[in-house]
Amino acid sequence: MSYTSTDSDHNESLADDNGRDCRSRWEGNVLKKGPWSSAEDDILIDYVSKHGEGNWNAVQKHTGLFRCGKSCRLRWANHLRPNLKKGAFSQEEEQLIVELHAKLGNRWARMAAHLPGRTDNEIKNYWNTRIKRRQRAGLPLYPPEMHVEVLDWSQEYAESRNMGGDRRYQDFLQLGNCETNVFFDSLNFVTDMVPCASDRADMATCKILGNGTSSPQYENFVPPITSSSKRLWESESLYPGCSSTIKEEFPSPEQFHNTSPQKISKTCSFSVPCDVDHPLYGRQHSPVMIPDSHALTDGIVPASKPSFGAVKLELPSFQYSEATFDQWKKSSFPPQSGLPDPFDTYIQSPPPPTQGVESDCFSNCDTGLLDMLLLEAKIRNSSTKNSLYSNWTSTTPSVDVAKSGVSQIKSEEFDESLKSLVHSEISISTHNADGYPLRQRHVLDITRPDVLLASSWLDHGLGIVKETGSMSDALAVLLGDDIGNDYMHMNVGTSSGVGSCSWSNMPPVCQMTELP
DNA sequence: AACTACTTCAACCGCACGTAC
DNA sequence: CGTACGTGCGGTTGAAGTAGT
Structure with a gap:
């Protein structure tokens, strides 16, 4: 778009904004x-070249x-500065x-x-x-092919763990000040990248939203802030297939003010306790919405802002209707398209769910969060037969995902595992720099979802996954049985067994919260 | 050709943050 | 500590361009 305006053809408002923005006067x-x-451009370019x-x-x-200065800066940054690329984005x-x-x-x-x-x-x-396009098309924002990327990325992190950490991972984890937000982003990342996980999470939410919850863990809720619920409420069109039940189960913004938290939250999502820094309320150990919900799985949460349940929603990834999925199942993969835009390609011909996934993905979606995390870890450890999930896989219908044999997890077992994670207090004895023994009580903040996300650490770092037969065992080892001992032998450089992992060698998200 | 609806994108706006005083 | 100021960021607006009828 090119403007051909002259100096006199635009409005010149006089509103006051502390004299700091473009609405102020300058020397009359x-x-x-x-x-x-x-001409203005030339003046600005000349000025910047000199000063x-x-x-x-x-x-x-x-x-x-x-x-005004803001306008100059914007003009320079967006249009005048050197080395700016113009034109369409490359693939x-x-x-x-x-x-x-x-x-x-x-x-x-x-x-x-x-x-x-x-x-x-x-x-x-x-x-x-792009959002508008995909919204119109009723399709997810992120192409499912990208799940390969997330796996590569996880592997990359695991491999670089002993080399000062993966910058991408650190950047990924340290966005903003609230780890919970980080997790939300992380989870979004994972769920969006892993089609089945995303689908399942979304389907799980559909189920939650549609049927309410009966499991105890769903009772520990906080009501989402009104804006979130409002947006969700207003986003009926974003949730085809769920919209009807959302309408039925999800309270309107007005209802939110008049409905008990328990009642509201039961219909929204599930949560686990989580330490949250809030600018107004300080650090709270309080339930935090887990973005297991449909909206949240694709609702990118700006990590720069605290997330005291303030989950900001954007677009859901699971926007396709059942009819669309039927088409996916029947369509070929990769999609056939001659469109230049790779995402348009995806829009035109969305790939079907990974072979063998459909039935279970759509019928057994009681779990969301941990399931997705396990999915990620499972895929990466597909070569290990004695995997974390063996117990679960032996008791639940097996589902192959990407040839890796990923299994569904029984919701009951998931519930129990989740419970075991909550409020786990551990005691650790270490030595300070002078060799004096130190003993501290910590809350291993594994209830922080971002900790859970660090599956790379779970399996690659601690080696727990390979050493135990179930997630429950692994977490028990992690949380109590072994770590609870008076002394932990933590050797850097080896990779087997709990004792082989240095705390300092954990991903940033796994730092513990010291008890007062 | 004329009209309408939709899309694109430059620019604006409000806010947050850091710094100097 | 409070205020002013400079800067940067993300959301929003609205004019121009484009496609469809």
């Missing part, structure tokens, strides 16, 4: 708004430009944007840092356009 002149003229970037508010003083760039969005959410500036020559505004516009 009204600062100009609207599109920039080429460099920064101190934008000084531009108008030195150049006579009737533009590589598009794919990178999708990957980055899966990891970062709507953090356009960060995404732009990974795309040389591209601006946050460009990426944001592209994404919003």
